[in-house]
Amino acid sequence: xxxxxxxxxxxxxxxxxxxxxxxxxxxxxxxxxxxxxxxxxxxxxxxxxxxxxxxxxxxxxxxxxxxxxxxxxxxxxxxxxxxxxxxxxxxxxxxxxxxxxxxxxxxxxxxxxxxxxxxxxxxxxxxxxxxxxxxxxxxxxxxxxxxxxxxxxxxxxxxxxxxxxxxxxxxxxxxxxxxxxxxxxxxxxxxxxxxxxxxxxxxxxxxxxxxxxxxxxxxxxxxxxxxxxxxxxxxxxxxxxxxxxxxxxxxxxxxxxxxxxxxxxxxxxxxxxxxxxxxxxxxxxxxxxxxxxxxxxxxxxxxxxxxxxxxxxxxxxxxxxxxx
Amino acid sequence: xxxxxxxxxxxxxxxxxxxxxxxxxxxxxxxxxxxxxxxxxxxxxxxxxxxxxxxxxxxxxxxxxxxxxxxxxxxxxxxxxxxxxxxxxxxxxxxxxxxxxxxxxxxxxxxxxxxxxxxxxxxxxxxxxxxxxxxxxxxxxxxxxxxxxxxxxxxxxxxxxxxxxxxxxxxxxxxxxxxxxxxxxxxxxxxxxxxxxxxxxxxxxxxxxxxxxxxxxxxxxxxxxxxxxxxxxxxxxxxxxxxxxxxxxxxxxxxxxxxxxxxxxxxxxxxxxxxxxxxxxxxxxxxxxxxxxxxxxxxxxxxxxxxxxxxxxxxxxxxxxxxxxxxxxxxxxxxxxxxxxxxxxxxxxxxxxxxxxxxxxxxxxxxxxxxxxxx
Ligand SMILES: Cc1ncc(C[n+]2csc(CCOP(=O)(O)OP(=O)(O)O)c2C)c(N)n1
Ligand SMILES: [Mg+2]
Numbered sequence: 001x002x003x004x005x006x007x008x009x010x011x012x013x014x015x016x017x018x019x020x021x022x023x024x025x026x027x028x029x030x031x032x033x034x035x036x037x038x039x040x041x042x043x044x045x046x047x048x049x050x051x052x053x054x055x056x057x058x059x060x061x062x063x064x065x066x067x068x069x070x071x072x073x074x075x076x077x078x079x080x081x082x083x084x085x086x087x088x089x090x091x092x093x094x095x096x097x098x099x100x101x102x103x104x105x106x107x108x109x110x111x112x113x114x115x116x117x118x119x120x121x122x123x124x125x126x127x128x129x130x131x132x133x134x135x136x137x138x139x140x141x142x143x144x145x146x147x148x149x150x151x152x153x154x155x156x157x158x159x160x161x162x163x164x165x166x167x168x169x170x171x172x173x174x175x176x177x178x179x180x181x182x183x184x185x186x187x188x189x190x191x192x193x194x195x196x197x198x199x200x201x202x203x204x205x206x207x208x209x210x211x212x213x214x215x216x217x218x219x220x221x222x223x224x225x226x227x228x229x230x231x232x233x234x235x236x237x238x239x240x241x242x243x244x245x246x247x248x249x250x251x252x253x254x255x256x257x258x259x260x261x262x263x264x265x266x267x268x269x270x271x272x273x274x275x276x277x278x279x280x281x282x283x284x285x286x287x288x289x290x291x292x293x294x295x296x297x298x299x300x301x302x303x304x305x306x307x308x309x310x311x312x313x314x315x316x317x318x319x320x321x322x323x324x
Numbered sequence: 325x326x327x328x329x330x331x332x333x334x335x336x337x338x339x340x341x342x343x344x345x346x347x348x349x350x351x352x353x354x355x356x357x358x359x360x361x362x363x364x365x366x367x368x369x370x371x372x373x374x375x376x377x378x379x380x381x382x383x384x385x386x387x388x389x390x391x392x393x394x395x396x397x398x399x400x401x402x403x404x405x406x407x408x409x410x411x412x413x414x415x416x417x418x419x420x421x422x423x424x425x426x427x428x429x430x431x432x433x434x435x436x437x438x439x440x441x442x443x444x445x446x447x448x449x450x451x452x453x454x455x456x457x458x459x460x461x462x463x464x465x466x467x468x469x470x471x472x473x474x475x476x477x478x479x480x481x482x483x484x485x486x487x488x489x490x491x492x493x494x495x496x497x498x499x500x501x502x503x504x505x506x507x508x509x510x511x512x513x514x515x516x517x518x519x520x521x522x523x524x525x526x527x528x529x530x531x532x533x534x535x536x537x538x539x540x541x542x543x544x545x546x547x548x549x550x551x552x553x554x555x556x557x558x559x560x561x562x563x564x565x566x567x568x569x570x571x572x573x574x575x576x577x578x579x580x581x582x583x584x585x586x587x588x589x590x591x592x593x594x595x596x597x598x599x600x601x602x603x604x605x606x607x608x609x610x611x612x613x614x615x616x617x618x619x620x621x622x623x624x625x626x627x628x629x630x631x632x633x634x635x636x637x638x639x640x641x642x643x644x645x646x647x648x649x650x651x652x653x654x655x656x657x658x659x660x661x662x663x664x665x666x667x668x669x670x671x672x673x674x675x676x677x678x679x680x681x682x683x684x685x686x687x688x689x690x691x692x693x694x695x696x697x698x699x
Contacts, residue, residue: 034531034604057501057537058468058529086467089503124389126450128466266677295681297670302439302447302660306685313688 004184006177009151010040010116013158014078016188018048021076024162027054028063028080037082038118038177060090067113068098076162081117084171085128091136098167099142112165114158118174119147120212120262121294121308126301132211132263132294137169138240138272144193145239147171149214151184153237156191163190173211180215196243198250202232205318206250208273209260210236213309217260220314229318239269247273248280255286256321260309265293287324290317327606328527328534330616333588336542338556341563344615346624348563355567357405359631365405365562366626367640369398369619372421374644375430378652379437383597387656388437390451394418396592399562399618400494400524401425403585406566406573407492412482413461414475414493416468417452418524422494426459430647431654440658446668447661469495469502472521476512479519479576490518490576497586498529500546501537509584513550518576520569521584524559526591531604544586552582559587560618563625590616663689 004012017024026041026048032055035042045053056063060081067077081087087094094115101111121130138145144166148154154172161168173180199218207217214235221231232250236242251257257277259270274289292309300307341352348354357365376393383391394401401421404413415422423433432444436454439447445455445463455463465471475493482489499505500523512519523543527534540546547554553575557568565587572583590613594601626632667674667682674682 029529030531032531037530037598055532055536058498058532059501059503061503062501088467124450126453126466127448129450265681295666295685296677297666298448300447300666301449302443303663303666306663306666316688 001183001185003181004151004155005179005181006148006151006154006172007038007040009155009184010158010172011042011044012184012186013155013162014041014044015047016159017076017078017162018044018052020188021162023074023076024078025052025054025070025075026078026080027056027067029056029058029082031055031080036080038174040116040172041080060086060088061093064090064093064098064113064115067115068093068101068111071111071113072101072109076112078114078116078162081115083129084117084119084133085131087117087133094137094143094169095140099140102166103142110165111167114161114168114170116158116170116172118177119171120173120175121299121304122175122212124301124304127298130299130304132261134171134239135263135267135269138269142167143240144168145171146193146237147173147211147239148237149173149176149211149235150180151182153191153197153235155184156189157193157237159188160190160193164193171211175212176215191237194238194241194243196237196246197235198246199233199235202230202254204230204254205256205258205321206232206234206247206254207258207260207314207318208234208236208247210239213260213262216309216311217258217314219311220318223311223315224318229322231318242273244276244280247277251277251281252284255284258290258292258314258317258321260292260314262294262309264296265291266296268293287321290321292317326533327609327612328590329612330590336556338558338588339564339568340558340561341567342561342621342625344621346621346628352564353567355563355570357563357566361405362626362629362631365402365566366622366632368402368421368424369562369622370637370640371424371644372398372401373619374641375420375433375648378645378648380597382652388451390597391437392417392452392596393593394420396560396613396617397524397526397589399565399622400522400559400587400589402562403494403520403522403565403569403587404492406570407490409460410487410489411460411573412475412478412489412491414471414478414491415461415464416471416495416499416524417464417466418496419494423454423456423459423461426456426461428454428456428459428461430644431651432456434648434651434655435658438655438658439660440655441661442655442658443661446665448669468499469504471495472499472502472504472508473511476508476515476517476519476582479512479517479582480515483516483518488518488577490520490573492520492522492573494522494524496529497523497525497527497534497543498532498537500543509546509550509552509582512582513552516579516581518579519582520572520576521582522569523584523586524589525586526589528591528595528605530595530599531601542586544584547584552584554584554586556586556588559589560616560621562618562622589618
């Protein structure tokens with residue numbers, strides 16, 4: 001099996017979809033000739049031509065609005081937003097249009113658009129190349145939100161998203177775009193949407209994260225093991241619909257949970273996860289659920305390292321749940 | 325790959341004062357600029373070139389996270405020439421010359437690039453995202469085009485306040501595709517706001533060629549749809565840039581409303597230090613634009629006017645090279661902002677939740693965490 005990084009895995013999924021599905025169409029800023037600023041669409045312009053891999057003018061509202069128009073006409077558009085920080089000019093098209101088209105037309109107009117966009121910090125990108133706006137979209141009824149943490153899941157989840165008929169925001173953890181490498185099948189396979197992955201089993205505390213933060217909780221679990229604490233590590237993979245069964249089962253078993261994301265804490269996705277767990281596992285809980293998140297400040301430049309959650313902070317939260 | 329040739333670009337009406345050899349074109353309106361100002365304009369363009377060259381070099385050495393050059397576009401920055409200190413500037417990320425013209429020096433420039441404790445914006449943004457309220461130059465944002473309607477609002481406020489101040493905003497031709505451009509132009513037209521829109525048409529928006537941004541014959545002609553004049557000018561001709569800008573600023577001050585100026589120029593190098601243009605652009609293309617180089621053309625003009633000498637040019641470039649050497653050492657040595665400043669300026673005062681988070685971070689800083697700086 002070949003080894004790929006996340007960029008290569010995404011590229012491979014896109015190539016398979018473009019080959020097998022004549023209605024698939026890629027559009028976005030610099031996705032064509034250049035192959036995307038992160039090179040996720042590299043080679044596709046030459047292979048599939050300028051009518052199916054479209055370099056658009058610089059306007060995100062145009063990219064998503066046009067993708068919607070293509071989708072309701074029967075195409076399977078895969079727009080790219082260059083950085084999720086630049087998704088906001090398209091916010092109206094995504095929140096009020098894309099997410100509501102099926103519902104508002106009484107099911108007449110499904111809108112199978114899969115928006116790909118890089119997210120997250122840790123690349124010295126300051127406010128506008130680092131944000132993690134997933135909660136805004138999870139909060140939007142009608143939109144699925146997916147955020148893988150490794151190449152295998154990235155390819156399998158992207159192919160799964162491309163095969164179904166609902167709009168998806170497919171977020172890609174750019175900090176580990178190239179650093180995360182692993183074995184990925186050359187051909188087609190899918191990873192089920194809505195299923196979390198228990199990365200490693202443990203007894204005392206459940207650690208839940210997604211995207212680039214999965215590496216952080218794995219690291220924290222290792223540090224915890226060194227001092228005799230056993231953690232269960234869960235990679236959520238799909239944020240909406242999230243895998244309530246897997247996390248409920250785990251927290252019922254361990255009685256403790258630490259939820260980690262790099263987006264700001266207040267109204268972050270961790271609040272929803274914690275709340276859902278309280279509703280289902282209150283009787284099993286041994287301690288309040290801890291959240292380790294980005295601070296409620298704009299994403300900084302020089303103090304990026306201080307801003308980002310790290311394994312030490314997660315370890316602190318693990319101890320807190322045990323000492324409670 | 326298609327080639328973007330200046331000869332075909334020229335076929336549309338383009339205001340020009342200097343030819344490629346720096347000679348005044350027959351019948352051109354030469355703006356009145358004093359000898360002192362001519363030298364200062366030349367000095368500012370040269371300063372941009374010296375700074376760009378040095379900064380990209382240290383970026384390549386791994387000392388700087390990111391940088392964006394303006395090679396070949398320096399003359400467009402000096403659209404700010406007719407502005408007064410009370411006029412406001414809303415820049416994009418590629419107008420270093422406008423900052424230097426206003427008096428934003430090497431010291432601030434370098435401290436911002438390093439995001440250190442002396443950075444006027446406290447290390448909050450990526451390199452090249454400056455802000456200088458004392459110069460009436462507004463904070464740069466990465467999301468392109470956001471500054472355009474803001475400039476219109478400031479201009480409308482100037483008008484409502486009864487001053488004759490004006491606002492000028494800069495952006496690339498790619499940015500003219502954003503909603504903000506069209507919204508801003510429309511508001512300005514309707515409000516008759518004293519604002520000047522300067523499009524730096526450098527032919528490229530990262531890898532996207534200007535023909536893929538607009539099917540219109542020019543960018544200047546977009547002005548028609550919003551009820552304002554549009555001027556298309558050779559953006560590598562400093563005197564033509566100033567002539568157009570003079571006209572637009574005069575109109576705005578006289579209460580006649582907004583003007584759109586398209587400065588036709590060319591991005592000689594990559595979009596930024598992270599870019600590799602060889603992937604998407606014919607490598608022969610930049611050389612076609614070399615004869616249009618704005619600094620060479622101005623130098624030739626000054627030579628003809630007998631106000632340039634080799635010694636003078638060397639003096640200027642030595643001066644800025646020395647300043648860079650001096651302030652680079654300081655900027656590199658200066659520590660990053662103190663940890664607790666992470667929470668400053670989110671609001672005027674810290675609400676309870678940020679107080680708690682600050683307390684938590686400082687607690688971490690005090691207990692051992694090798695990643696935290698001492699503050
Ligand atoms: C809203 C938004 N979308 C995408 C980007 C990414 N991006 C940064 S610069 C750029 C190209 C801008 O080109 P242009 O306006 O021509 O300015 P130039 O870089 O040529 O000076 C793009 C797409 C962005 N900064 N903001
Ligand atoms: Mg441009």
